[in-house]
Amino acid sequence: MTTHLEQELEHIKSKMFEMADLAIESIVTSVQALKNSDTKLAEEVLRDDSLLDNLEVEIDNECIRILVMRQPAAVHLRFVLSMLKINTDLERIGDLSSNIANETIGLNGRPPLKPLVDIPRMAEIAVGMIRDVFTAFTERDAGLARAVIARDRDIDTLNMQVYRELFTYMAENARSISQALGLIMVSKALERIGDHVTNIAERAIYYIEGIDIRHAEE
């Protein structure tokens, strides 16, 4: 028998998935816009960010209501606490995608300094991590969540690679500094997105196993 509480938790979960889809879309779209110097597409990312903001507030309110009125315990409590935190991570991912979009808007139609290779790859890894972390959440697969955390290193490595490459550009040509700094900012945003997905994976493990692995497996 499904209790009223379980029905309500399912409802929150579906909203969280909606948020995850929007976060993925914001990453894909912002990097696509950068790659193609598509200002219009970048503006769409900024516009759609409010959808994530609204869902964040909605989920927060719903979680508070459930804490007060349903007084969840054990796995149900861990679920609500995880949702409250994952919520913030997804909203931050939206903000970071907006930062990337702003970079494109700043370029004002000019092509990026160089053809983008590593940055789209970083975005691809981040998107894959988000998809997998939510599969881990749904299937209560802590192993998969741990694998997601491990993949954050790939993003970090690519980020360092991007830095090194852009430092070379800047050293060789002072006029490229402004654009190179822009791309460094984009790379940093993607690296931060990886960190947020790692946080989500940690919350998923907390939900599944009831243990807090933050800071422990670094």
Added chain:
Amino acid sequence: MAEKIRADNLTFYYGNTPAIKKVSLSVKENTVLALIGPSGCGKSTFLRCVNRMNDIIPNTRMEGNLLIDGESVYGARYNVTGLRRRVGMVFQKSNPFPKSIFENIAYGLRINGIRDRYEIESTVEKSLKSTALWDEVKDRLAESAIGLSGGQQQRLCIARTIAVQPEVILMDEPASALDPISTQKIEELIQDLKKNYTIIIVTHNMQQAARVSDETAFFYLGDLIEVNSTEKMFTRPEMEMTENYITGKFG
């Protein structure tokens, strides 16, 4: 949602002592109102004003008014038997009749003039199903209701109440004598029942009030201190006294 019940300046005296003072509140249809407050605050007195259960207590009187569907239930020519049919009640201690499980529910139907055996059987089944008791008792309907567990007895009493299709159900601490699992079943049941009924529940357990109700009314020494949506009441109550009570500072 339409207003189902309204109290206007309701004061109820035991002798010369008012147990509730000038209480005004309104209950919307298909919602659950929880009444909370320390012992002796008047919440049960208020509950019993709704179906005029206080009428039978000697040396009492009432001022103000109580309306159901806009009509005063204290009108001079108001049919009290009809009122009790519209407003069912479940008590703290389950009180099944010393009869079979089937008869516990069929009895109320018969005294309401229903004779058709098929109708009685189907109503018994429907009532037991809607209280999630059917699967537990369907093979022993002829057995005495006294043999059921406390939680089952209480759900049987709720089934008995809803068999006669009331509009309002009053519950006076319906789960206070039950174990946690039975309590949870009753609470789930209340959530299901509000789709078809308007419910007022008195509870000593604040957490239970938060779990089952849409609105909560806090009584203290006969005064209605605050009535608000349950979510608001338990997150940011308007009155300091409510805050103090629900955070355990007194009572």
